[in-house]
Amino acid sequence: xxxxxxxxxxxxxxxxxxxxxxxxxxxxxxxxxxxxxxxxxxxxxxxxxxxxxxxxxxxxxxxxxxxxxxxxxxxxxxxxxxxxxxxxxxxxxxxxxxxxxxxxxxxxxxxxxxxxxxxxxxxxxxxxxxxxxxxxxxxxxxxxxxxxxxxxxxxxxxxxxxxxxxxxxxxxxxxxxxxxxxxxxxxxxxxxxxxxxxxxxxxxxxxxxxxxxxxx
Amino acid sequence: xxxxxxxxxxxxxxxxxxxxxxxxxxxxxxxxxxxxxxxxxxxxxxxxxxxxxxxxxxxxxxxxxxxxxxxxxxxxxxxxxxxxxxxxxxxxxxxxxxxxxxxxxxxxxxxxxxxxxxxxxxxxxxxxxxxxxxxxxxxxxxxxxxxxxxxxxxxxxxxxxxxxxxxxxxxxxxxxxxxxxxxxxxxxxxxxxxxxxxxxxxxxxxxxxxxxxxxxxxxxxxxxxxxxxxxxxxxxxxxxxxxxxxxxxxxxxxxxxxxxxxxxxxxxxxxxxxxxxxxxxxxxxxxxxxxxxxxxxxxxxxxx
Numbered sequence: 001x002x003x004x005x006x007x008x009x010x011x012x013x014x015x016x017x018x019x020x021x022x023x024x025x026x027x028x029x030x031x032x033x034x035x036x037x038x039x040x041x042x043x044x045x046x047x048x049x050x051x052x053x054x055x056x057x058x059x060x061x062x063x064x065x066x067x068x069x070x071x072x073x074x075x076x077x078x079x080x081x082x083x084x085x086x087x088x089x090x091x092x093x094x095x096x097x098x099x100x101x102x103x104x105x106x107x108x109x110x111x112x113x114x115x116x117x118x119x120x121x122x123x124x125x126x127x128x129x130x131x132x133x134x135x136x137x138x139x140x141x142x143x144x145x146x147x148x149x150x151x152x153x154x155x156x157x158x159x160x161x162x163x164x165x166x167x168x169x170x171x172x173x174x175x176x177x178x179x180x181x182x183x184x185x186x187x188x189x190x191x192x193x194x195x196x197x198x199x200x201x202x203x204x205x206x207x208x209x210x211x212x213x214x215x216x
Numbered sequence: 217x218x219x220x221x222x223x224x225x226x227x228x229x230x231x232x233x234x235x236x237x238x239x240x241x242x243x244x245x246x247x248x249x250x251x252x253x254x255x256x257x258x259x260x261x262x263x264x265x266x267x268x269x270x271x272x273x274x275x276x277x278x279x280x281x282x283x284x285x286x287x288x289x290x291x292x293x294x295x296x297x298x299x300x301x302x303x304x305x306x307x308x309x310x311x312x313x314x315x316x317x318x319x320x321x322x323x324x325x326x327x328x329x330x331x332x333x334x335x336x337x338x339x340x341x342x343x344x345x346x347x348x349x350x351x352x353x354x355x356x357x358x359x360x361x362x363x364x365x366x367x368x369x370x371x372x373x374x375x376x377x378x379x380x381x382x383x384x385x386x387x388x389x390x391x392x393x394x395x396x397x398x399x400x401x402x403x404x405x406x407x408x409x410x411x412x413x414x415x416x417x418x419x420x421x422x423x424x425x426x427x428x429x430x431x432x433x434x435x436x437x438x439x440x441x442x443x444x445x446x447x448x449x450x451x452x453x454x455x456x457x458x459x460x461x462x463x464x465x466x467x468x469x470x471x472x473x474x475x476x477x478x479x480x481x482x483x484x485x486x487x488x489x490x491x492x493x494x495x496x497x498x499x500x501x502x503x504x505x506x507x508x509x510x511x512x513x514x515x516x517x518x519x520x
Contacts, residue, residue, distance in 0.1 A: 119274070119277075119278065120261045120264065120273075120274050120277050121261060122261050122262060127261070131303060131304055132303065132456075134302070134303045134306070134307050137456050137457070137458065138456065139455045139456045143423075143455060144408070144423075144424075144455070146418040146423050147418060147419075147421075147423065150418055150419075151418070152416050152418055152423050152424065153416045155407050183407055184403075184404065184407055184454065186407075186454070186456065186457075189456060189457070190456060
């Protein structure tokens with residue numbers, strides 16, 4: 001019940017928050033920012049903030065506020081490049097970034113997969129996801145992104161349930177340099193060490209909650 | 217003769233505590249230099265037979281990578297075997313199981329006797345996992361031994377093959393420095409292990425291990441030695457970027473980590489840190505146990 005009460009408390013806090021602040025996270029999410037160029041998030045990320053998988057728009061609901069805020073800042077400074085998000089991020093004020101990040105973080109996300117996948121990995125994709133390939137200095141994805149790719153703390157976002165095409169685009173972004181905002185450059189080497197086929201397979205592995213690997 | 221006296225005295229003291237050590241420690245000596253490329257390759261998962269032995273190996277693997285959760289009665293902190301032995305105990309220069317298993321039975325200074333492999337693992341549970349070791353004939357020990365044995369398939373017995381242990385990192389000329397170590401920690405380690413070495417959890421279970429505090433390795437673990445931690449760090453950390461720290465940085469940050477309190481050495485002698493230091497730490501590599509840092513006695517333990 002702890003996660004639920006946390007969500008409830010979080011929601012209450014967020015509901016109480018706007019009164020103390022100029023920027024209203026929920027309003028930015030549903031209607032957009034003060035600047036008309038800062039369009040509403042829900043248009044692409046869904047009314048519940050859980051993304052639109054078919055279009056490759058990622059889930060934002062329940063992601064850490066620090067992570068979301070950092071991404072918005074990184075679109076502004078160019079360390080993360082994306083044609084739609086960069087102008088949007090530029091149109092948001094600092095207060096608005098803070099408010100919308102906090103609001104999104106408080107939205108109920110996907111339940112954490114809670115998977116402890118300790119099996120010996122017989123197939124190469126599962127092996128890469130769980131344990132990595134140390135001949136290439138590749139840690140397993142879950143070693144930083146948590147069991148089942150559920151996300152860890154403020155710096156390691158969830159992979160589980162994100163659209164495959166979004167995950168592919170991010171890995172390719174690190175490979176071609178359009179995304180270079182990874183703390184301590186932890187992702188760039190990983191992404192560059194992966195083959196095209198592995199990028200696709202790993203993205204599918206985490207995108208698809210029904211994949212057989214997603215069971216303990 | 218004068219020079220001999222202290223030595224004789226020391227020997228006499230040693231006699232009072234334990235029988236004199238008649239040989240060097242076989243488990244600690246002669247880690248091949250890192251320059252020697254590790255040639256041994258443990259068997260692939262696909263080679264594991266689908267029979268009773270294969271099943272036991274799989275069980276051992278599960279315990280190895282998910283120790284804390286699967287053996288709560290034996291693990292007293294937040295650590296798993298795979299936290300110190302990376303890549304499921306396979307990785308060269310990360311104390312791989314294939315480098316350890318074929319070296320036992322071996323004499324260990326730590327407990328002054330010839331240890332079986334099971335006894336060596338019991339040491340890990342007692343110190344690195346701050347817990348209660350499973351019995352040598354327990355199903356868990358059989359599984360863990362079977363896994364290490366399988367990883368050692370075709371490895372020579374009693375040969376110190378390249379890649380075993382953590383390669384020595386020579387102590388820097390000017391020693392180590394806590395301040396510099398703290399900076400390295402903040403820049404390179406805190407993102408995973410937390411600002412205060414507390415590690416990070418998901419759903420109540422550690423994903424990134426705590427480096428100090430009550431859920432980390434205790435004062436009796438090999439990793440409490442600054443030299444050992446420096447070796448581990450230099451060759452394995454940050455995860456996926458081994459060798460990116462200089463020798464100096466590895467020593468500095470190892471000293472920073474190991475100046476923090478952690479669970480007491482379970483061998484604590486008569487409740488005295490000083491007596492424990494003299495008996496177990498005075499000749500155990502470079503460590504801070506029982507010493508004062510900034511006026512504070514190190515090694516008091518985290519209590520509880």
